[in-house]
Amino acid sequence: MxxxxxxxxxxxxxxxxxxxxxxxxxxxxxxxxxxxxxxxxxxxxxxxxxxxxxxxxxxxxxxxxYADIGNFNEAANDETTRWDFWVKHSDDPAQDLKFKHTTWDTGDGTFYVGLNPPEGAKLLGIQYPRAAVLGGCAMHNAGVCSMPADDDWDIIAKKTGDKSWSAANMRKYFKKIEKNEYLPAGDAAHGYDGWLATSVADNSWAKNDSLPGTKILKKLAELTGQDPNDAANLVNRDINQAGKKVDETTSFYNMVTHANNKGKxxxxxxxxxxxxxxxxxxxxxxxxxxxxxxxxxxxxxxxxxxxxxxxxxxxxxxxxxxxxxxxxxxxxxxxxxxxxxxxxxxxxxxxxxxxxxxxxxxxxxxxxxxxxxxxxxxxxxxxxxxxGDNYEGSLLALGGAPVESGLITLLFRTPNAPNKKRNIYTWCGAFSFEGFWPGFPTYHGPTQYTCAMVHMAPKSQAGSKHGDQDLQELVGGANILREAWKAAGAPVAPLDEQHPCPGGKDDKCTDAVQADYFKTQAYSHHAxxxxxxxxxxxxxxxxxxxxxxxxxxxxxxxxxxxxxxxxxxxxxxxxxxxxxxxxxxxxxxxxxxxx
Known part of the structure; x- marks a missing residue:
C-alpha cells in the first residue's frame, strides 16, 4: 500500500x-x-x-x-500515548476522499469522521496508529505474534550475502525471546525461558456443532481443502510451528498473542x-x-x-x-x-x-x-x-441473531495466488474491525460478525502496482469467506452483509465491485x-x-x-x-x- x-x-x-x-x-x-x-x-x-x-x-x-491485552482498542485510542499520524492512500485527492473513515478537524477540539464534514472543517486524512510509550506500538496493538514466511528472512540473506539472516538461523532469536505458555516444554521450535510470554485462547467452543460459528468453521474447512470433521482439532494447531512446507499449508490455527495465559x-x-x-x-x-x-x-x-x-x-x-x-x-x-x-x-x-x-x-x-x-x-x-505495508480489509455482516462463536483463525491460499504460498491471514468472529480513526471501532450491535483479512507478501511495494494482483487476491479471499457464512443456519442466516457487498446479493457482488471497495476502503498499520x-x-x-x-x-x-x-x-x-x-x-x- x-x-x-x-x-x-x-x-x-x-x-x-x-x-x-x-x-x-x-x-x-x-x-x-x-x-x-x-x-x-x-x-x-x-x-x-x-x-x-x-x-x-x-x-x-x-x-x-495497556497491561490487559483485552483492552487494546482502548489503548490505541488513548491520548495518553497516541500520536496522530494522518496519511493518504493516493495522489488523487478525489480517490482519497472516498475512504469512509476520512478524518477532519472541526476546529472545536473534536474530530469529524466521514464523507460529509461540517463547513470549515480541516482535512486531516486517514489515521495511522502510532504510540509514544515505553514499549512502543507493542503496548497498544492486539498482540498478535506470528512468524513471517521463511522467504521474508531469506530475501535479506540473498540481498546481502549474509547467511545469518537465513530463516533457519533466525528461528533461534524467536526461541531466545519466547516464554511459551501454550505448549508442553521441549518443542524444538519454541523457547520457554525468554522474556516474551506467548499464549493462545481456549478453542473448546469448536467442539459444539450446534453453534453458528462452528457451522461456519466447518464450511470454511470444506472450502479450503481441510477435513470438516477435524476442524475442532485443527483450530488448536500451532501457528508458529516450523517446517519446510509450513508456508504452503492452508490451515486453521490458534492465534498466538504476546500475552501471558492470564491475559497480561x-x-x-x-x-x-x-x-x-x-x-x-x-x-x-x-x-x-x-x-x-x-x-x-x-x-x-x-x-x-x-x-x-x-x-x-x-x-x-x-x-x-x-x-x-x-x-x-x-x-x-x-x-x-x-x-x-x-x-x-x-x-x-x-x-x-x-x-x-x-x-x-x-x-x-x-x-x-x-x-x-x-x-x-x-x-x-x-x-x-x-x-511497504500489508493491505487489510474486512467483510462485515449482521446476523438475524447473535453469531455464537469463538475466534476462527485461518491462513490460506486463494485460487488466484501467484505461487504455492498462502497469501491471506484471516480471523472471523463476533467483533467489528474496519480500520482506524479516532474512536474506532464502530459497534454494530450484538449480531455483528466480521472476517478481517491481512494480505501477505503484497506486490504493490513502495506505491507501485502490479496489475491489481493484490486487490484480486483480497477479492478471492472475500469470496471464500462469504460462502462460508451461508452455513451459519437459522436464526442467524442469512447474514445481512454490510460490506464489501451490501446485501450480499450474488448478482451484484461481482469481483469488480469488491475490488473497487478494497481499493478505496483498505487500511493498514504495519509500515x-x-x-x-x-x-x-x-x-x-x-x-x-x-x-x-x-x-x-x-x-x-x-x-x-x-x-x-x-x-x-x-x-x-x-x-x-x-x-x-x-x-x-x-x-x-x-x-x-x-x-
Missing amino acids: RFRLLSALIASAALVAEAAPAAASYDYIVVGSGPGGGPLAAELARAGFSTLLIEAGGDEGENPT RSSPNNYIRATLADPAKYPLTVKLHTLVTRVVFDNATLKAGSTPRAIGVEVMEGASLYKADPKHVAGTKGPVSQILANREVIVAGGAFNSPQILKLSGIGPAAELTKFNIPVVKDLPGVGENL TSTCAIGGDKDKLAVLDSKFRVRGVKGLRVVDASAFPVVPGAFPSCPTMMLSVKAAEDIIAEAKKSYL
Whole structure:
C-alpha cells in the first residue's frame, strides 16, 4: 500500500535548535523503546555496556488499559500515548476522499469522521496508529505474534550475502525471546525461558456443532481443502510451528498473542523494566518524555574526504513536544541538550520516525535535504523510500441473531495466488474491525460478525502496482469467506452483509465491485522498509546486513524500517527477533574491538 506522511518532515524541521554542552555520555544511545529499540537496549546493558534508552512518551506498564491485552482498542485510542499520524492512500485527492473513515478537524477540539464534514472543517486524512510509550506500538496493538514466511528472512540473506539472516538461523532469536505458555516444554521450535510470554485462547467452543460459528468453521474447512470433521482439532494447531512446507499449508490455527495465559500483555516494556529492576544492576538508563531532534556528528569528520561519525544525539526534554501528539500545545519546546555516545547511536523510532530523524540529521536524499535547508552529511537516496505495508480489509455482516462463536483463525491460499504460498491471514468472529480513526471501532450491535483479512507478501511495494494482483487476491479471499457464512443456519442466516457487498446479493457482488471497495476502503498499520537493509550494489539500500547506516560511522537503525519487505502479516514479533539479532551483532563487534 502507498502512504504519504502529510508534511511530517516540514512539521518537525523547526525542532532543530542550538544545543547546550553535553551533560552525560554512554557507550550506546538507543532512540525509541518499541519492538526494535527496547529489547536491544536491554540486551546491550545486560552485556555490560552503559546504555541510554530514550523514549518520547512515558511508562504505562502498570496501567490496565495497556497491561490487559483485552483492552487494546482502548489503548490505541488513548491520548495518553497516541500520536496522530494522518496519511493518504493516493495522489488523487478525489480517490482519497472516498475512504469512509476520512478524518477532519472541526476546529472545536473534536474530530469529524466521514464523507460529509461540517463547513470549515480541516482535512486531516486517514489515521495511522502510532504510540509514544515505553514499549512502543507493542503496548497498544492486539498482540498478535506470528512468524513471517521463511522467504521474508531469506530475501535479506540473498540481498546481502549474509547467511545469518537465513530463516533457519533466525528461528533461534524467536526461541531466545519466547516464554511459551501454550505448549508442553521441549518443542524444538519454541523457547520457554525468554522474556516474551506467548499464549493462545481456549478453542473448546469448536467442539459444539450446534453453534453458528462452528457451522461456519466447518464450511470454511470444506472450502479450503481441510477435513470438516477435524476442524475442532485443527483450530488448536500451532501457528508458529516450523517446517519446510509450513508456508504452503492452508490451515486453521490458534492465534498466538504476546500475552501471558492470564491475559497480561507481554512486551519490550516488561523486559526493560526487568532489566532496570534486576539485582545485577545492569547499566541501563531510561529517559522518558525526551524527544530526539537529530543525531550529532563529530565536526572533525564532517570535512571533505572524511567519513562522518555519529557521536551523540540532540534532545528536547518534556512531555508532548512532538506535533503528532494530540496533547501538543503549538509553539511548545523543551530544554535542548546533547548526550554523547562513546560507541554508537542506534535509531529505533519506527518506519516513520527513523527516516525522519536521519533526514533531520542530514542523512537522506540530498535534493530533499537541501530543499529544507538541512546540511547534507551523507546523500542516501533510500532514506524514507521503499515504504511497504500489508493491505487489510474486512467483510462485515449482521446476523438475524447473535453469531455464537469463538475466534476462527485461518491462513490460506486463494485460487488466484501467484505461487504455492498462502497469501491471506484471516480471523472471523463476533467483533467489528474496519480500520482506524479516532474512536474506532464502530459497534454494530450484538449480531455483528466480521472476517478481517491481512494480505501477505503484497506486490504493490513502495506505491507501485502490479496489475491489481493484490486487490484480486483480497477479492478471492472475500469470496471464500462469504460462502462460508451461508452455513451459519437459522436464526442467524442469512447474514445481512454490510460490506464489501451490501446485501450480499450474488448478482451484484461481482469481483469488480469488491475490488473497487478494497481499493478505496483498505487500511493498514504495519509500515516497514523505509531504511531498508540491502546489498552493496543496491542504490536504495540504507543499511548493511549489520544494521549500519551506509556511508557514516557509529550509527545504526534497528526497527521495522530495516526490513526490505513486509515480514508476514504482523511485524511486531519479527521486529523483536530482529532486535536481539542486532544486539548479538553489535556485542560481537564490540568484543572484537577490545582485542
